[in-house]
Amino acid sequence: GKGLAVLTSGGDSQGMNAAVRAVVRMGIYLGCKVYFIREGYQGMVDGGDNIQDANWASVSSIIHRGGTVIGSARCADFRKREGRLKAAYNLVNRGITNLVVIGGDGSLTGANLFRLEWSSLLDELAQNGKITPEQKQKYGVLHIAGMVGSIDNDFCGTDMTIGTDSALHRIIEAIDAIVSTAYSHQRTFIMEVMGRHCGYLALVAGLCSEADYIFIPESPPKADWPQRLTQQMSQERSAGQRLNIIIVAEGAIDRDGKPITAEDVKKVVVEKLQQDTRITVLGHVQRGGNPSAFDRVLGCRMGAEAVLALMEATPDSVPCVVSLDGNQAIRVPLMECVERTKAVAQAMAEKNWELAVKLRGTS
Ligand code: F6P
Secondary structure, eight states: OOOOEEEEEESSTTTTTHHHHHHHHHHHTOOOOEETTTHHHHHHHHGGGGEEEEEGGGTTTTTOOOOOOOOOOOSGGGGGGHHHHHHHHHHHHTTTTEEEEOHHHHHHHHHHHHHHHHHHHHHHHHHHTTOOOHHHTTTOOOOOEEEEEESSSTTTTOOOOOOHHHHHHHHHHHHHHHHHHHHHHHHHHEEEEEEETOHHHHHHHHHHOOSSSOOTTTTTTOHHHHHHHHHHHHHHHHHHOOOOEEETTTBBOOTOOOOHHHHHHHHHHHHHOOEEEEEEEOOGGGOOOOHHHHHHHHHHHHHHHHHHHHHOOOOOOEEEEEEEETTTTEEEEHHHHHHHHHHHHHHHTTTEEEEEEEHTTTT
16 A cells, blocks of 8 residues: 555644544555654654554544644754655655645645655665665655644634644633632733734634733734723723733734733733732643544544545645635645745734735634
């Protein structure tokens, strides 16, 4: 059967295991020889025990587990050609020419580069006598399919990234817990949530929890935000509200691009309103714990579709990302998504927030 390998790369997220499981089982079902690559690209570069045979049973009882059982890493070696050369050797040596990468945009950009360089890497390996001319011929094309695993929902081309829904569950559970203690003491809580440069988690968590104020990078407030914030909060308190919840995305900024931190917000609330105020930084709790039903199903559907995409690939097909579009699993050219995601970052850097939101589309 065809050699097929799966790896998870970059920050982990809930639902990655469901995706790995689906890749392995769909691969076996379609007659492939399936491998795990452990520890992300680092495992592919280092080879050895990091590349292991996968079978039907080896992915039993992982669908409910958070994180990724095959490990993940942010890998510096794979950014260098030398690292990619080693990785190519390790794949060819095992007859792997189909690769499923589950990760964020950096990981998928790396996958694309690997695919583009593949034949020149094989030329070099053949010249150095590391692989035979027959191997070079037989394994001459590398097919890649990507899936986006990230809690941030910051990738263009898919409505939801694998892990976002579970992270939202973690966040709203935490806010609900905070609300009860805030109520007792008539306190204001400022919650910092993850998301890197994307405000999706903060925005949706704010909507779900009746937050009073939300700071997100895509909608930087005007310079008078301290007055607006305090005015709204004092109005709410005079109307009988016993607590306030403010959500600050970790990437929140003002209109000059300067970060707005939970500390900055606390200072305003304490100085202007003298409210008893606390900060809660949710941190990696958001990335942990069991995946939600949505992320399990998402991982399963994406994983199965990724293998189908690889099996249908021809030497000319471009690498794809398996995405969610409405309720459909679709395939989008990987580079199109990566370019659009880069354009969002560019628009944000140029302070063109409207364009950034438009480019990002439904997510
Ligand atoms: O991309 C996922 C994410 O959790 C971001 O929300 C956050 O900014 C970052 O990763 C944290 O990275 P690390 O796990 O390396 O601290």
